[in-house]
Amino acid sequence: MPLDPSEVRRYTIAVLVENRSGVLSRVSGLFSGRGYNIDSLSVGETLDPTISRMTLVVRATQSVIEQVTKQLHKLIDVIKVIDLTDEEHVSREMLLLRVGAAPATRAEVLRIADIFRAKIVDVTPLSYTLEVTGDESKIGAIVELLRPFGIQEVVRTGKVAIARGSKILSRKDQAKLQQLQSAPRAVGYDN
Numbered sequence: 001m002p003l004d005p006s007e008v009r010r011y012t013i014a015v016l017v018e019n020r021s022g023v024l025s026r027v028s029g030l031f032s033g034r035g036y037n038i039d040s041l042s043v044g045e046t047l048d049p050t051i052s053r054m055t056l057v058v059r060a061t062q063s064v065i066e067q068v069t070k071q072l073h074k075l076i077d078v079i080k081v082i083d084l085t086d087e088e089h090v091s092r093e094m095l096l097l098r099v100g101a102a103p104a105t106r107a108e109v110l111r112i113a114d115i116f117r118a119k120i121v122d123v124t125p126l127s128y129t130l131e132v133t134g135d136e137s138k139i140g141a142i143v144e145l146l147r148p149f150g151i152q153e154v155v156r157t158g159k160v161a162i163a164r165g166s167k168i169l170s171r172k173d174q175a176k177l178q179q180l181q182s183a184p185r186a187v188g189y190d191n
Contacts, residue, residue, distance in 0.1 A: 010039065011065050012091065012161050015054040015072060016079040019045060023077045027054060030068050036060045040093075040158030051079065055091075055160050084161050091161035094133045096121070097143065100150030101128045109149055116142045127152060
């Protein structure tokens, strides 16, 4: 059954961009300019330090995503835009969570951490800090299970995603990358 193009749903978009100042602002501005909030945004260098990869999760309609994708392709700093929403992909988030761990509850907190394969990254007399990676439902589940113990602080990354299999860049994308890598770089501030 085809999707209704006017239906708002969550989209996962990966964008390869030149690693330059101002690029993040221009990319996120395309969404905010249309009144859509970005639910999650993760950015990091790729194997090539001159190129970054952004993973955005946004609630929008199919027509808005198509419009924004076309506009992203027009930005000079954008190398490739990939809509991973309906593609087979692997995605993960990371959570750092500090939870109360009084002597009477320490064993139970450790059991829950073990079940979720969480790492204890810091210990104080009254708390544990856990590191958890997984999909959105796993992150949500451990938060809910630890809530009764007194969650003191939560820090959560945005979603990162990668296509399954051996997807590679098209010849056009590879040519653009080579062109960018061979172009001289100006030293100083970018516009």
